[in-house]
Amino acid sequence: MKRLAVLAAVSCFSLAALADHGGPPAPGQPLVIDVRTLGEYQAAHVREAVNIPYDEIAGRIAAFVPNRDARIVLYCRSGRRSGIAEQTLRxxxxxxxxxxxxxxxMLHNGYRTH
Structure with missing residues (x-):
């Protein structure tokens, strides 16, 4: 019973975190994470993306993605920070x-900016 309560709390926290950042991805779609700074994210970002800076991702990812089997796409400005974040998540x-x-x-591959 205690495990169920903890699972429900984590799920609610995860949904609240996603709601603050545009909502969960559409069914069958990966979660897109912009690992740049908040300022870079605010200037322009992929429409579906949530912002978790690469140097904060280890401590914040569970709030967004408690399921370690979830599909995740990371991006930044050049690919360097998203590469670091990828290694961290793995x-x-x-x-x-x-x-x-x-x-x-990302734009070349069909994503749109917000």
Whole structure:
């Protein structure tokens, strides 16, 4: 019973965190995470993206993605910070993580900005 209460609390916290950042991804779609600074994110970002700076991702990812089997796409300006974030998430047990490269690359691959 205690485990169920903890699971429900984590799920509610995760949904609240996503709601603050545009909501959860559409069914079958990966969660897109912009790992740039908040200022960079506010200037322009992929429409579906949530912002978790790469140097904060280890401490904040569970609030957004408690399921380590979830599909995640990371991006930054050039691909360097998203590469660091990808390595961090893999060390935490997330396996379906893709480095989407830079914002320009994401736009080239069909994502739109907000």
């Amino acid at each position: 060390k935490l047990g997330y396996q379906q993580v893709v480095n989407g490269g830079g914002l320009d690359n």
